[in-house]
Amino acid sequence: xxxxxxxxxxxxxxxxxxxxxxxxxxxxxxxxxxxxxxxxxxxxxxxxxxxxxxxxxxxxxxxxxxxxxxxxxxxxxxxxxxxxxxxxxxxxxxxxxxxxxxxxxxxxxxxxxxxxxxxxxxxxxxxxxxxxxxxxxxxxxxxxxxxxxxxxxxxxxxxxxxxxxxxxxxxxxxxxxxxxxxxxxxxxxxxxxxxxxxxxxxxxxxxxxxxxxxxxxxxxxxxxxxxxxxxxxxxxxxxxxxxxxxxxxxxxxxxxxxxxxxxxxxxxxxxxxxxxxxxxxxxxxxxxxxxxxxxxxxxxxxxxxxxxxxxxxxxxxxxxxxxxxxxxxxxxxxxxxxxxxxxxxxxxxxxxxxxxxxxxxxxxxxxxxxxxxxxxxxxxxxxxxxxxxxxxxxxxxxxxxxxxxxxxxxxxxxxxxxxxxxxxxxxxxxxxxxxxxxxxxxxxxxxxxxxxxxxxxxxxxxxxxxxxxxxxxxxxxxxxxxxxxxxxxxxxxxxxxxxxxxxxxxxxxxxxxxxxxxxxxxxxxxxxxxxxxxxxxxxxxxx
Amino acid sequence: xxxxxxxxxxxxxxxxxxxxxxxxxxxxxxxxxxxxxxxxxxxxxxxxxxxxxxxxxxxxxxxxxxxxxxxxxxxxxxxxxxxxxxxxxxxxxxxxxxxxxxxxxxxxxxxxxxxxxxxxxxxxxxxxxxxxxxxxxxxxxxxxxxxxxxxxxxxxxxxxxxxxxxxxxxxxxxxxxxxxxxxxxxxxxxxxxxxxxxxxxxxxxxxxxxxxxxxxxxxxxxxxxxxxxxxxxxxxxxxxxxxxxxxxxxxxxxxxxxxxxxxxx
Numbered sequence: 001x002x003x004x005x006x007x008x009x010x011x012x013x014x015x016x017x018x019x020x021x022x023x024x025x026x027x028x029x030x031x032x033x034x035x036x037x038x039x040x041x042x043x044x045x046x047x048x049x050x051x052x053x054x055x056x057x058x059x060x061x062x063x064x065x066x067x068x069x070x071x072x073x074x075x076x077x078x079x080x081x082x083x084x085x086x087x088x089x090x091x092x093x094x095x096x097x098x099x100x101x102x103x104x105x106x107x108x109x110x111x112x113x114x115x116x117x118x119x120x121x122x123x124x125x126x127x128x129x130x131x132x133x134x135x136x137x138x139x140x141x142x143x144x145x146x147x148x149x150x151x152x153x154x155x156x157x158x159x160x161x162x163x164x165x166x167x168x169x170x171x172x173x174x175x176x177x178x179x180x181x182x183x184x185x186x187x188x189x190x191x192x193x194x195x196x197x198x199x200x201x202x203x204x205x206x207x208x209x210x211x212x213x214x215x216x217x218x219x220x221x222x223x224x225x226x227x228x229x230x231x232x233x234x235x236x237x238x239x240x241x242x243x244x245x246x247x248x249x250x251x252x253x254x255x256x257x258x259x260x261x262x263x264x265x266x267x268x269x270x271x272x273x274x275x276x277x278x279x280x281x282x283x284x285x286x287x288x289x290x291x292x293x294x295x296x297x298x299x300x301x302x303x304x305x306x307x308x309x310x311x312x313x314x315x316x317x318x319x320x321x322x323x324x325x326x327x328x329x330x331x332x333x334x335x336x337x338x339x340x341x342x343x344x345x346x347x348x349x350x351x352x353x354x355x356x357x358x359x360x361x362x363x364x365x366x367x368x369x370x371x372x373x374x375x376x377x378x379x380x381x382x383x384x385x386x387x388x389x390x391x392x393x394x395x396x397x398x399x400x401x402x403x404x405x406x407x408x409x410x411x412x413x414x415x416x417x418x419x420x421x422x423x424x425x426x427x428x429x430x431x432x433x434x435x436x437x438x439x440x441x442x443x444x445x446x447x448x449x450x451x452x453x454x455x456x457x458x459x460x461x462x463x464x465x466x467x468x469x470x471x472x473x474x475x476x477x478x479x480x481x482x483x484x485x486x487x488x489x490x491x492x493x494x495x496x497x498x499x500x501x502x503x504x505x506x507x508x509x510x511x512x513x514x515x516x517x518x519x520x521x522x523x524x525x526x527x528x529x530x531x532x533x534x535x536x537x538x539x540x541x542x543x
Numbered sequence: 544x545x546x547x548x549x550x551x552x553x554x555x556x557x558x559x560x561x562x563x564x565x566x567x568x569x570x571x572x573x574x575x576x577x578x579x580x581x582x583x584x585x586x587x588x589x590x591x592x593x594x595x596x597x598x599x600x601x602x603x604x605x606x607x608x609x610x611x612x613x614x615x616x617x618x619x620x621x622x623x624x625x626x627x628x629x630x631x632x633x634x635x636x637x638x639x640x641x642x643x644x645x646x647x648x649x650x651x652x653x654x655x656x657x658x659x660x661x662x663x664x665x666x667x668x669x670x671x672x673x674x675x676x677x678x679x680x681x682x683x684x685x686x687x688x689x690x691x692x693x694x695x696x697x698x699x700x701x702x703x704x705x706x707x708x709x710x711x712x713x714x715x716x717x718x719x720x721x722x723x724x725x726x727x728x729x730x731x732x733x734x735x736x737x738x739x740x741x742x743x744x745x746x747x748x749x750x751x752x753x754x755x756x757x758x759x760x761x762x763x764x765x766x767x768x769x770x771x772x773x774x775x776x777x778x779x780x781x782x783x784x785x786x787x788x789x790x791x792x793x794x795x796x797x798x799x800x801x802x803x804x805x806x807x808x
Contacts, residue, residue, distance in 0.1 A: 082647075082677055331616035347616075357612065360605045385795040388616075389608040392655050398647070398683075407674065409683040412655035490618030490636055 001063050004099045007031050020044075022053070023108045029100070036106050043112060053112055058103060059157050061118040062127070062141075066102035066148055071129035073402045074098070081404055104149050114153035114202060117145065120160070121192065122171035125399050129408050137173055138192060142199035153202040160207035161188045162239035163528065165433055165448060168219045170396050170411035177395070178239035179413060182247075182432040186533025193537070206534075210525070211248040215240035219393055223364065223463050225455040225471050232458040232521050234295035235450045236433075237415070245531040247432075250294035252522040257291060257298045259446060260424045261439025266291065266300050270513045272479050273501045278304045283312040283483035283498030286441070290477060290513040294521045297452060299346075299445040301481055306441050309350045312498060314443065315482040316346040320452050321462050321474030323507065325379065327359035329386035330482065333493045336500060339507045340478050343380045344452060345388060346436075348443060349492050351420040354436065356451070358416075360387035364453060364463060365394075365415070378465040379472075391415040391451075415451065425529065432528065458518050476512035480505070583774040585802050586639040588765050588786040592652040599790045604652040606791060610798050611656055614638060619802065621663045623694045624737050624761040624784070627777045638802060639775070641665040641763060641786060643698050643739055647677040654687060663692045667739035667763065670700035670723040681730035688731060696737030696763065697723045703741040708750070717753045724757065739763035743788075751782075 011030035018025050018033045020040030025033055039056045047053050103115040121127060121138045131137030146154055167179030175188050189206060196204045214231040216224060217240040224230045234250050235241055249255060257265050269289040278286050284304040291298040299316060315330055319340040326341025345357040361381040366389070396411035420438070421431025423446075429437070436445045449457040455471045464472040481501050484494040502509035590600035592607045602610075614621075620635040640657070642649055645668040657664055666684075674680035687693055700723040702711050711719070720738070727735050738754055740746055743765035746754075754762060765786045773785035787801060 331612060333617070360609050363605065363608065366604050366608065385609075386613070387605070387609040387795055388612045389605070390612065390656060390659055392659065394651075394655075398650070407680040407682045409650045409679075409686050410655075414659050416659075487618070492616060493618045 001099050004031050004064060004101060007034070008099065022047075022110050023106055023113055025105050025107065028102075028105050031099075031101060032103070032105055035101075035103075039106070039113065043110075053110060055112050055114060057114050057116045057155065057157075059116050059118060060101055060103055062120075062145075063124055064099055064101040065117065065145060066100050066104065067144055069124075069126040069130060070403065071399065071401045071406075071408070072124060072126045073400055073404070078398075078400050081400055082398070104152055114155055115149050116155040116157035118158035118207075119145070119156050120158075120177070121173065121175040122169040122177045125396060125408070128170065128172045128396075129399065129401075132172055136195055137171075138175065139195035139198055142195055142201065146199045146201060155202050156196050156204040158205060158207045159192055159196075160243045161185045161192075162242040163244075163432055163530070164217075164237060164239040164242040165435075165451070166219060166237040166239065166393060166415055167413045168217050168239045168393075168395055170413075178242070180433075182528035182530045183533070185528065186530030189530060189534055190537045193534075206245070208243040208245075210246040211242050211244035213241055213248065213521070213523075217241075219395075220450060223450065223453075223455055225461060225463070229456050229458055232294070232518065233449065233456065234521075234523075236295060236448045237450050245528055245534070247526045247528050248523050249526065250296070250521065250523055252524050254524060255423060256293050257296075257444060257446065258423045259434050259437035259444045260422045260427055261437060261442050261444070263302070263442060269298070269300065270511075272511045272513060273481075275304075275501075280304045281498070283485070285481055285483060285499050285501045288479055288481055288501060290479065292457070292515045294458070294518070294523065296446045296448055297477065299447070299479060301443040301445075303441045303443070303483065307438055307443065309348065309438065311485065312483055313350075313486045313492070313494075314346070314348040315480075315484070316348065316445065317342040317480040317482075318344040318346070318447075318452065319478040319480075320344065320454070321460075321476065322380075322472065323475075323478060325382055326362070327380070327383045327385075327387060329384050331357075331386055331388055332484075333487075334482060334484065334497065336482065336497070336505060337384070338480050339502070339505045340480065340510060341380060341382060342480065346418070346445065347492070348418075348436065348438075349486070351438075353492075354418040354420070355390065355416045356418060356435075356447070357388040358391050358453075359383065360389045362453060363389045363391060364465075365391055376465075377467075378463065425526075457515075458521070460515070460517060476514040478510045478512050480510070582778045583776040584637045584639065586641060586763075586775045586784055586786045587802075588763075588788045589640070589642045589653070590644055590790075591646050592648045597791050599788070599792075601791050602789050602793075603791055606793075606795070607652060608656060609795050610789075611660060611662065613795065613799055614662070614802065615660045617799075617803070623663050623665060624696075625694060626663075627761075627781070639665070639784070641667065641696075641739070643667045643763075643765075644669055644703075645672060645679045645698070647679055650679055650683060650687075654693075658687075658690060658692055661692065663694070665694045665696050665737060665763075667696035667698035667737070668723075668727075669698050669703045669741075670726050672703075673726075681726075685731055688733070694737065695727060695731065695733060695735060696739055696761075697727075697735050697759070698739045699723065699741050700726065705742050706744070707741055708744045708747070713749055713753065716750060717757070720753070720757050720759075734758065736760045737763065739765070 008030050015027045016033040018036050022043040023036050023040040025036040035058050106113050131140045134140040162178045163182045163185045164178035167176040169177035213234050217238045220238050266289050269291040271289055273288040275286050286304045287302040289300040320343045323340035326343050328338045343359050343362050348354045359380050364378045392412045395413050398410045399408045418435040419433050421434030422429045422437050453463045455461045455463045460474045461471040462474045483498040485496040487493045487495040618636050619638045622637050672678040700719045724735050738759045763784050765788050775784050
């Protein structure tokens, strides 16, 4: 939009006219006229060279749409308003509504032009705030857009819903920018298609066919260091990587761990601990194993007896590198001191309330800019105080309407919440966003590298913002596991510790997992369930 | 719970006014201590959650996140003033969370976290500042009220300044509170029944009479600096709720001692 604005201003925003051989435009702004000229040239060339007159369009997107958006004010004016400086209400260059590229003005007596837009339900913010009371906000916007393009074919050239672990934008209807598994993706896509059809659009193209590892989202991009190695690894957290109907998943020819309770998948895994003479006591830890692929760290906790999370719960502490740094104390009344500095702590308490905590000083999401003074440093500082945090990311900033009369609060997403499920599609507990699975005496855990603050797992770089540095190479991963009996009267506190490993809790008793770096990633593909949901819908529609 | 006699009540009142309770089996019987233990709990007061400026009214986001995790993982549940009468309130290990002023930092750092823990919170609002600059607007309060975790209290409409009780007549005091109630009802369609005295200024009996007349059931107290530890016992004094003012001078260890001691009296 800035480029469009810049172009129009360089040409003094004068209304122009262009009458080409196939296309013409009257009273167009300089950018609109330029596009018409280019398309007319394209049509000319095609006909003269190939004898063919194709349909042409230019892909537009909704921040440039020709509709006024009263909820979308200028960011600089918003910030002035918030600090008490009266804004200039006559200024009209709003950031997501700052420019107009009105393709309705492009006419063709040969009917070879159509308008097309990328329309996602969650961005910009006006897609929410102008339709808060609508039952179908996406449809409401499409109708307004189509009304403006009356009589002209309107294609929705791009729309989609990612199957990422994190959501990067809130949406009033729940059609968020991520945070949806593949079944939810399929269902929402079907609803969006229904809206596109109801709005009488000419057609649509779903984004996208396949997941893409090189793409980056605004929430995570500054932590990908170095950035040019991003294509070598997969981030399930990142919405931009996860739009596909075709899953592109690490490992070949299949997943190394499918979260299905199959111990044989762990036979080649690194053994962090193994109890050679288990006594089969409740909560007794039999083995701890680690594995990885291009997207995840996997942890197995094998217990001697069948696990009932109402009776036995677990802490799994993770030291992602540099053991002298991090949090050494545990919460919930666990009076033990970790032998190594923990950066993360899994708290497995049940299917619905299990979570991942981060050592407070390493909570990079608290240092996110855009508000007051962010934390200068983000690295795991030594602590015995038990400073553990939930990880929340901010998805939507505070906004104010153009007339500064109505405000909308910021929105956040919880990255700490762990999802229970299996990655096997035929398993009734299947959930493509599953973080952990418990079956019989096994707990299997899958954690995205980025969630563990790795900037580039392919070269073992962990995010580490201290003085002038932004990353450090990890010397390996160490894990501490505690099982305990929960206090039924004061959940989630511990009544009694059942077992802990290593035992005793000493540094030299812990094995370090140092994974192989890689230069060429391995991956395999699988059609997501959303593909089949869409297939069934489109088949039924046709019939 | 067995009924406490007048003599026992006076003993407990004496001890609570001294602040921190020490285990003193010569003064209290086991039953008396147990009764107090079950009923007393800490009420916490926050203002700004921010990295800057660091003042007596600021807690950093890291500290706040760590404190709330301590409460959750230690088995605390939160309650609102309107829930004090409920039978559930007597059974749980409890804490009351309150904020004063209505700073936007509440929406940025506090409320998003509190809703993940399903922690309830009271926000005592300065009516005249609502929606101005970095104060939360009525729109934003409305957005989150439906989630059932927030109670709005009155922190004056427009007498949030030092020594207000000496500068403001009783008539103006009443008019100001009425104006706040009207504004809150107009924007949020709720009745306000909680009051927090600006700058923790002591109220006279006339002030209390007016508050009662206008339907305020609970009055939050606070000191500018925490001098004495005072835990709230609704069985002894339902209307006046003392609070601990949290700021960044509190370490996490201080915080744990504060909240746990309320349980382990």
